[in-house]
Amino acid sequence: MDAALCSEITDHLAAKYKDQKLDAIAGIESRGFFFGFLLANKMGLPFIPIRKAGKLPFKTVSIDYALEYGTAKIEMNIDAVTAGMNVLIHDDLLATGGTARAAASLIECQGGNVAGFCFITTLEFLKGRDILAKHSSNIYEILKF
Numbered sequence: 001m002d003a004a005l006c007s008e009i010t011d012h013l014a015a016k017y018k019d020q021k022l023d024a025i026a027g028i029e030s031r032g033f034f035f036g037f038l039l040a041n042k043m044g045l046p047f048i049p050i051r052k053a054g055k056l057p058f059k060t061v062s063i064d065y066a067l068e069y070g071t072a073k074i075e076m077n078i079d080a081v082t083a084g085m086n087v088l089i090h091d092d093l094l095a096t097g098g099t100a101r102a103a104a105s106l107i108e109c110q111g112g113n114v115a116g117f118c119f120i121t122t123l124e125f126l127k128g129r130d131i132l133a134k135h136s137s138n139i140y141e142i143l144k145f
Contacts, residue, residue: 009142010038013118016140017043021086022115024048026076028091028103029055035120036090048080048087050103061110065102074102083111094119094141097128104135121145
């Protein structure tokens, strides 16, 4: 990865969210960890990894969700989100929105609020925004295709 470009993207996202009341950034495995972690660090916020089942230490909470070709399960640590926290969900790509929707459900089940969704790229023709809108209308991407 180009270090200067990574810094530019991180700075851009931090400027976008600087005036929003965020308590944490959640990144979806695995590519959502790249900029999700950098953004959380830049903003001085906790980073919450959302991972495939069985990858996290400690106690976890999980959710099963549908994929275009089957089902999957993601999880986060049970103590990562407390009631009332405003959490921004980050991933690299918004396609159909299934994984981001599952991440939002995990956060909401723990009493957190989905403050928004942040993506590097969106494939608009797959209409992933439509299923995320029930969790937050604050959906941002840098690139749209």
